[in-house]
Amino acid sequence: AQSVTQLGSHVSVSEGALVLLRCNYSSSVPPYLFWYVQYPNQGLQLLLKYTSAATLVKGINGFEAEFKKSETSFHLTKPSAHMSDAAEYFCAVSAGGGTSYGKLTFGQGTILTVHP
Amino acid sequence: NAGVTQTPKFQVLKTGQSMTLQCAQDMNHNSMYWYRQDPGMGLRLIYYSASEGTTDKGEVPNGYNVSRLNKREFSLRLESAAPSQTSVYFCASRETLAGVTDTQYFGPGTRLTVL
Numbered sequence: 001a002q003s004v005t006q007l008g009s010h011v012s013v014s015e016g017a018l019v020l021l022r023c024n025y026s027s028s029v030p031p032y033l034f035w036y037v038q039y040p041n042q043g044l045q046l047l048l049k050y051t052s053a054a055t056l057v058k059g060i061n062g063f064e065a066e067f068k069k070s071e072t073s074f075h076l077t078k079p080s081a082h083m084s085d086a087a088e089y090f091c092a093v094s095a096g097g098g099t100s101y102g103k104l105t106f107g108q109g110t111i112l113t114v115h116p
Numbered sequence: 117n118a119g120v121t122q123t124p125k126f127q128v129l130k131t132g133q134s135m136t137l138q139c140a141q142d143m144n145h146n147s148m149y150w151y152r153q154d155p156g157m158g159l160r161l162i163y164y165s166a167s168e169g170t171t172d173k174g175e176v177p178n179g180y181n182v183s184r185l186n187k188r189e190f191s192l193r194l195e196s197a198a199p200s201q202t203s204v205y206f207c208a209s210r211e212t213l214a215g216v217t218d219t220q221y222f223g224p225g226t227r228l229t230v231l
Contacts, residue, residue: 009156034219043120043206043222044159090158101166102147102210102218103174106158 002027002093006107014115019063019078021110023091026072033074034092034104035065044090050074061085086114118142120223122207128229129197137192137226139207147210148190149174149220150182152203159206165190197230204228 007022025031033050048059055067061084065076074091091107123138141148146167151159161174165184179201181193190209194201204227208220 004158036222041225043224044208045222046219049219092159101164101172102212102220103149103161103164104159104220106151106160108156108158 002031002095002105004091004093004105004107006089006091006110008110009108010111010113012113012115013081015083016080019076019081019085019112021076021089021091021112023065023074023076023107024072025074025091025093027093027095029095032094033065033067034094035059035063035074035076036090036092038088038090038109040087047076047089081112081114083114083116086112088112120207120209120221122205122223122226124226125224126227128231129194130231131198133197134193134195135197135228136194137205137207137228138189139191139223140189141207141209141221142188143209143211143221144187145209145221146187146212148184149208149210150180150190150192151206151208152176152201153206153225154203162192162205197228199230202228202230 003026005024035047036044048057050067058064063078088111092104120141149164150162153159163182165171168187183191204225206225207223210220211218
């Protein structure tokens, strides 16, 4: 069984400030981890994914995330927020292929607000 | 290349009415999924289809049925809509070239209101 907890349903930052969105996971097997972004009235777009090749994963739009097995965390960061980063962000975990068929379990989502 | 498309974009139903949400992908993906999104609950899996000809239940299947019509299309049916099914529905498909870390690609969603 897998689960994801995103700490903080709303995060507010100033433009240019560090963005930190927290994600903790629980998985009975080595996890595969994803961050998706959802802009208003749109579908989900992949930001980045953990492939087990490297613990620090770089994604689109300047975002990155670090997989920490000891802390069961996969927090999303961006050094300098931009107004266009305002969106809802979802962390998700998958047990992979095989009989799991790549099914994703999502966290509750974090709404990021960026102030000028 | 349109990716994942969904119809309709918006729908209002009365309690007890039925409807089918359509989903199609043009990426030649084997696996397809239906999720519902509710505020504060993230996305929850309703049904999925690992490959053409197979379907299986996800986390919240009650009140829904699905059909994998062919490799491209995966529809979701509400036989007797209830207000609790008011939600935004997303279809997704998954590439399977790279193995276990394959990405799911999402459609734009269908916003359904049941009165």
